[in-house]
Amino acid sequence: MEARKGKFYREKETQERKIRKITLEGFELHYKTGKEIYQVILEKDYDDPIYCKAIQRNFLKNQDVNNKLFILKEVNSKELEKYRLEGKPGFVLKQSGKYFYSEIEKDMPIMSFKLLGDHICVTPCVCKHISSDCQKVIEGSSNIERYNWITKGYETFNTAADCFVVISCNQYEQVTRKKPHLSPEEWKTAQENLRDFAVIS
Numbered sequence: 001m002e003a004r005k006g007k008f009y010r011e012k013e014t015q016e017r018k019i020r021k022i023t024l025e026g027f028e029l030h031y032k033t034g035k036e037i038y039q040v041i042l043e044k045d046y047d048d049p050i051y052c053k054a055i056q057r058n059f060l061k062n063q064d065v066n067n068k069l070f071i072l073k074e075v076n077s078k079e080l081e082k083y084r085l086e087g088k089p090g091f092v093l094k095q096s097g098k099y100f101y102s103e104i105e106k107d108m109p110i111m112s113f114k115l116l117g118d119h120i121c122v123t124p125c126v127c128k129h130i131s132s133d134c135q136k137v138i139e140g141s142s143n144i145e146r147y148n149w150i151t152k153g154y155e156t157f158n159t160a161a162d163c164f165v166v167i168s169c170n171q172y173e174q175v176t177r178k179k180p181h182l183s184p185e186e187w188k189t190a191q192e193n194l195r196d197f198a199v200i201s
Contacts (some may be wrong), residue, residue: 010044011188016038022109027093027100031067031105032068033065033068035065036062037059040054080101083103089104089123090104091103093153
């Protein structure tokens with residue numbers, strides 16, 4: 001610790017951050033893990049032991065980096081059913097009416113990454129059928145090969161956190177969110193409430 005010259009002092013600290021990155025390139029699923037090591041300069045307060053502010057962060061190196069490659073092979077629906085029943089963690093891509101599969105690691109956090117774009121069943125896309133008559137949702141969002149109207153998407157099964165992501169679907173209809181209509185009196189009241197809130201704040 002430096003000699004006291006004022007209210008604050010600085011300390012250097014080595015910190016690490018986990019690397020987890022998953023990408024889908026063609027029919028290759030890439031999984032990168034490891035650590036990023038940083039030197040961080042912290043500002044601390046002599047009189048307040050809780051106060052701690054990072055004012056500079058310098059990257060030092062990558063550590064324990066591991067790159068894994070999972071190559072997808074074309075399969076049919078019967079083969080997919082067999083892989084599911086075997087209990088091994090798997091990834092299946094549906095594209096152009098075909099299925100492409102690979103065994104993967106059980107704890108790969110695939111749902112945390114946008115491999116092909118937005119999942120159209122969730123915000124901000126949200127399909128109007130999700131809350132009513134979507135057969136995929138009714139049946140528990142599994143077995144992508146059951147749904148001919150899903151034209152592109154992917155699914156994991158037998159993993160620590162299974163996912164089912166739909167990229168394009170012939171039944172997709174986006175929810176239209178309409179702005180609430182206010183009468184002149186309601187609009188005036190809303191403006192007054194907003195002014196009152198601004199004054200209080």
